[in-house]
Amino acid sequence: MNSDQTVHGACDLDPAGLPVHVAIIMDGNGRWAKKRLLNRVKGHEQGSETVRTIVRTSREIGIRYLTLYAFSTENWERPKSEVSALMTLLNRFLINERKEMQDNDIRLFAIGQLDRLPEPVITTLKETMKLTRDNKGMQLTLSLSYGSRSEIVDMVRAIAREACQGKISTELINENLVSSHLNTCNMPDPDLLIRTSGEMRISNFLLWQIAYSEIFITKTLWPDFSKEEYLQILKEYQSRDRRFGKIKT
Numbered sequence: 001m002n003s004d005q006t007v008h009g010a011c012d013l014d015p016a017g018l019p020v021h022v023a024i025i026m027d028g029n030g031r032w033a034k035k036r037l038l039n040r041v042k043g044h045e046q047g048s049e050t051v052r053t054i055v056r057t058s059r060e061i062g063i064r065y066l067t068l069y070a071f072s073t074e075n076w077e078r079p080k081s082e083v084s085a086l087m088t089l090l091n092r093f094l095i096n097e098r099k100e101m102q103d104n105d106i107r108l109f110a111i112g113q114l115d116r117l118p119e120p121v122i123t124t125l126k127e128t129m130k131l132t133r134d135n136k137g138m139q140l141t142l143s144l145s146y147g148s149r150s151e152i153v154d155m156v157r158a159i160a161r162e163a164c165q166g167k168i169s170t171e172l173i174n175e176n177l178v179s180s181h182l183n184t185c186n187m188p189d190p191d192l193l194i195r196t197s198g199e200m201r202i203s204n205f206l207l208w209q210i211a212y213s214e215i216f217i218t219k220t221l222w223p224d225f226s227k228e229e230y231l232q233i234l235k236e237y238q239s240r241d242r243r244f245g246k247i248k249t
Contacts, residue, residue: 028197028221073147105137112146
């Protein structure tokens with residue numbers, strides 16, 4: 001993959017009107033496998049191929065930030081065998097994609113309760129983030145062991161602690177201060193949120209950050225989510241009138 005290559009279908013997009021930050025709830029791996037009478041792990045394996053496709057496409061067309069909901073805090077309640085397989089796939093993905101991230105100037109970042117991940121995954125994740133930390137073409141953020149409510153609770157605790165210590169005045173607590181204490185403090189809020197599989201819910205993902213995100217729900221299961229559908233969603237995004245609660249004059 002070469003970042004200078006033109007993606008088929010991207011010529012219909014206005015480069016100036018692209019979302020700066022795209023966030024995706026990747027849903028439907030298990031149902032994809034069930035429809036084919038396969039083990040759920042096969043669905044996750046196929047889903048990792050879709051991740052590769054969407055990351056490549058995002059980089060090629062000029063998306064600056066891509067955040068993928070890879071594993072939620074609730075996902076720990078799944079069968080241990082499935083969780084173990086997911087962690088193995090994650091570890092393999094992080095290792096296998098290092099060269100491509102380096103070749104294409106992609107910085108890896110991660111948010112969530114990362115200390116809950118298995119030690120080998122934590123080690124690989126830290127190594128990959130360190131290796132790519134100076135890349136500036138695009139930031140790929142993986143939400144791992146992530147839950148937005150837990151993130152908000154942690155933010156409240158941190159601000160309350162600083163207030164009790166006299167480091168900040170409660171009168172100075174505003175939206176900017178709240179945002180600066182969230183996992184996503186180093187990136188803009190998502191302009192676009194995509195959810196695959198047709199489920200009409202947010203699933204505890206970036207609840208604060210998506211206040212004014214444009215939301216697209218597709219019935220396509222994540223393993224079947226294609227470059228072409230992604231580009232079509234981006235095209236539709238560009239046709240929307242984003243007013244942020246205001247009236248344009």
